[in-house]
Amino acid sequence: MLPAGDSYDSVRAAFRWQIPSRFNIGVACCDAWADGSNRLALLHLRADGRLEPLSFDALKAASNRLANALRAQGIARGDRIGVLLPQVPEAAIAHLAAYKLGAIAVPLFQLFGEDALEYRLRDCGAAALVTDATGLAKLAAIRARLPALRLILSADGAAEGALDLHGLMACASDAFTPVDTAADDPALIIYTSGTTGAPKGALHAHRVLLGHLPGVEMPQELFPKPGDLFWTPADWAWIGGLLDVLLPSLFHGVPVLAHRMAKFDPDFAFRLMAEHGVRNAFLPPTALKLLRGAPPAPGLRLRSIGSGGETLGAELLDWGRATFGCAINEFYGQTECNLVVSNCSTLMPIRPGRMGRPVPGHAVAVLDAAGRPLPPGEAGTVAIRRPDPVMFLGYWNNPEATAAKFIGDWLLTGDQAVLEEDGYLRFLGRDDDVITSAGYRIGPGEIEDCLTAHPAVAMAAVIGLPDALRTEIVTAIIVPKPGIVPDAALAAELQAHVRQRVAGHAYPRRVEFVEALPLTATGKIMRGALRRQFSGGAAP
Numbered sequence: 001m002l003p004a005g006d007s008y009d010s011v012r013a014a015f016r017w018q019i020p021s022r023f024n025i026g027v028a029c030c031d032a033w034a035d036g037s038n039r040l041a042l043l044h045l046r047a048d049g050r051l052e053p054l055s056f057d058a059l060k061a062a063s064n065r066l067a068n069a070l071r072a073q074g075i076a077r078g079d080r081i082g083v084l085l086p087q088v089p090e091a092a093i094a095h096l097a098a099y100k101l102g103a104i105a106v107p108l109f110q111l112f113g114e115d116a117l118e119y120r121l122r123d124c125g126a127a128a129l130v131t132d133a134t135g136l137a138k139l140a141a142i143r144a145r146l147p148a149l150r151l152i153l154s155a156d157g158a159a160e161g162a163l164d165l166h167g168l169m170a171c172a173s174d175a176f177t178p179v180d181t182a183a184d185d186p187a188l189i190i191y192t193s194g195t196t197g198a199p200k201g202a203l204h205a206h207r208v209l210l211g212h213l214p215g216v217e218m219p220q221e222l223f224p225k226p227g228d229l230f231w232t233p234a235d236w237a238w239i240g241g242l243l244d245v246l247l248p249s250l251f252h253g254v255p256v257l258a259h260r261m262a263k264f265d266p267d268f269a270f271r272l273m274a275e276h277g278v279r280n281a282f283l284p285p286t287a288l289k290l291l292r293g294a295p296p297a298p299g300l301r302l303r304s305i306g307s308g309g310e311t312l313g314a315e316l317l318d319w320g321r322a323t324f325g326c327a328i329n330e331f332y333g334q335t336e337c338n339l340v341v342s343n344c345s346t347l348m349p350i351r352p353g354r355m356g357r358p359v360p361g362h363a364v365a366v367l368d369a370a371g372r373p374l375p376p377g378e379a380g381t382v383a384i385r386r387p388d389p390v391m392f393l394g395y396w397n398n399p400e401a402t403a404a405k406f407i408g409d410w411l412l413t414g415d416q417a418v419l420e421e422d423g424y425l426r427f428l429g430r431d432d433d434v435i436t437s438a439g440y441r442i443g444p445g446e447i448e449d450c451l452t453a454h455p456a457v458a459m460a461a462v463i464g465l466p467d468a469l470r471t472e473i474v475t476a477i478i479v480p481k482p483g484i485v486p487d488a489a490l491a492a493e494l495q496a497h498v499r500q501r502v503a504g505h506a507y508p509r510r511v512e513f514v515e516a517l518p519l520t521a522t523g524k525i526m527r528g529a530l531r532r533q534f535s536g537g538a539a540p
Contacts, residue, residue: 001213002222008347008357015214015360019389023183023206026063026099029250031178034060041250043229043276044089045259051276054089056253059096062089064176065169066097070128072172073151073163077102077179080124080189083237084108084117084131086260090155090165091236092246094130099187099206102179103128106189106201109237110134113501115450118142120191121149124201124396130165132156183207183389189396190239192335193434193443201396202335209247211390215339215359216248219306219329220280221346224252228303231257231273232282233264234439239335240308245282254280266294274299284439285310288320288328289469296323306331306342309439310471311427314352330356332425334441336392337384337411340364341425354424355417362388366419371407376421379428383410433527435464437472442506444527450502451476454494456484461517461525462508465535476508477530479517486513 001018005011033039033056041059044052075081081098083105085091098105106124108117117138121129128151131139136152136159143149143161151163158164181187188208189201217223220230230249234241249256257276261268264287273281274297283291285307302324308331320328327345332355341364343356358364363385365373374380384391386409394402405411416428435442444462451460459479464472476494480486491511499507512534518526 012360026096040255061174063096065172068172069168079127082129084135100178107237111504115501193441218342221304270297286438475510
C-alpha cells in the first residue's frame with residue numbers, strides 16, 4: 001500500500017488510503033491467492049520437527065469447510081467465535097472461517113488462566129470456541145458459567161462437551177460463498193490489558209487490516225519483497241502476532257512460518273530463523289535481549305526486523321545491525337489504534353530513543369490536557385485523529401469507556417511523548433499504570449482482583465518495577481488479613497494463585513508485604529508512591 005519513494009517525505013506526500021466500501025479479511029487473506037497454483041501460505045514447524053507446508057488453496061478449502069461446519073451448527077453472522085489456540089494452522093483457519101462467515105473472531109491467549117478466560121468469553125458473549133486439549137482443560141471449570149457458549153470444537157478430537165474439529169470439517173463442503181461484508185462491519189475483538197479495572201474488548205472492523213498495512217510495510221523495509229518469509233515468536237492471540245504478522249503477510253501472499261514455542265529459547269530461535277530462511281521478523285524487545293545473550297546461528301538471511309512495546313537503546317540497536325545485517329526498526333501503537341508511528345532505515349535515519357515518525361496516512365499529534373496540539377519540544381499525550389482505518393469501532397458493550405478514550409476527534413493513547421522539530425516522536429512514559437514486561441502489556445486491575453480473592457489477602461496493589469531483562473517485573477504489594485503471617489511460603493502461594501487463574505506471564509515475580517497501602521482521599525491506590533517506595537529493592 002505504501003507508494004514507491006526514496007525518502008520518508010516523498011512516500012508520505014504520495015500516500016493515499018485505498019479503502020473499498022466492501023471488504024472481507026478472510027477473502028483478501030486467503031481466497032484472493034487460491035488460484036490453483038499451490039502458492040505457499042503457511043510453513044508449520046510441528047513439535048516433532050516435521051515441516052508441514054500449507055498452500056493458499058488448501059487454506060481456502062479448510063476455512064470454507066469450517067465456515068460451513070459452523071453455519072451447520074447454528075453459528076451466524078455477528079456471533080462471536082473464540083480462538084484459543086497457539087501458532088498452528090487451525091488458528092489461522094478458524095480466523096479466516098469466522099471472517100468469511102461474517103462472525104466476529106475473538107483471539108485468546110493459551111496462557112490465560114480460568115478467570116481470565118471466563119471474563120473474556122462471558123463479556124463478549126462467545127457462541128463458539130475453537131481450541132485444543134489444553135484449552136478444554138481450562139474450560140472445564142468455567143463452562144457452566146458461560147451460558148452463551150453453545151459450541152466447542154477441539155483440534156485434538158472429540159471430548160466431553162466438545163466436538164471433533166477435523167471430523168466436522170471432513171464432513172463439510174469446501175465450497176462456501178463468503179458473506180458480503182462492508183469494510184466498516186465488525187470482524188474482531190481484541191481485549192486490552194485492563195489498565196484500569198477489567199480488560200476492555202476493542203472491536204475492530206474488517207478495514208483494520210488495510211489500516212495496518214502501511215504500519216507493517218514501513219518497519220519491515222517496504223514489505224513485501226520477492227522471497228520474503230515472515231516469523232514472530234509473538235502469539236497470534238495478540239495484536240502483534242495477528243495483525244502485525246499473520247494477516248498482513250497472507251494479504252500480500254507472503255508465507256508465514258508457524259511454530260508453537262512453549263517458552264522462548266534464543267538458541268532455538270536463531271537456528272529456526274537460519275534453517276528456514278526467515279527474511280522478516282517481529283521480535284519483541286525482551287526476545288531481542290535474550291537473543292543478545294546467545295551465539296548467533298550461521299546462515300541468517302533476515303532483511304527486516306520490527307520491534308515494538310518499549311524503547312530500544314543505542315547498544316541494542318547496534319548489536320542488532322551487527323548480528324542480523326539489517327536495522328531493527330522500532331514502531332508504536334496500541335490495541336485500539338495500532339502501528340501509527342514507525343522507523344524505516346530505508347527511508348530515514350534511525351535515532352535511538354525515538355519511536356519513529358507518523359506512518360503515512362495517520363495524523364499523530366502530541367496534545368495538552370485540553371486536547372490542543374502542542375508545538376515541537378513540549379511534552380504531552382500522544383493522540384491519533386479520526387477517522388482512521390486502523391482505529392477501533394469502540395469498546396464492546398462499553399460506550400462510556402469509548403467516549404472517555406477521545407477528546408474531540410483525537411483518540412488519546414495515554415502515553416507521553418515529545419514531538420521533535422524533524423517529526424520524530426520521543427517516548428517519555430505512560431500516564432496510566434500498565435506494566436510492560438517481557439513484551440507484554442499487563443494491566444494491574446485483573447491481577448489485583450485475583451489476589452484479593454485469596455483468603456489470606458486483605459488488600460493488594462500491583463505495580464511494575466524496573467528490570468534489566470524484562471523492562472519491568474510485575475510486583476504485588478500485599479496487605480495480609482489479620483492473623484496471617486506473611487512469609488516466603490505465602491508469597492509463593494500467591495504467585496501460583498495468579499499464575500493459575502490469570503496467566504503465566506502476568507503473575508507477580510516479586511511479592512512484598514505491608515501493613516497498609518497509600519490511598520488517595522477517594523480510596524484509590526497511589527501506585528506511583530509504591531513505585532517510588534520499592535524501586536531498587538531486591539526481590540525476596
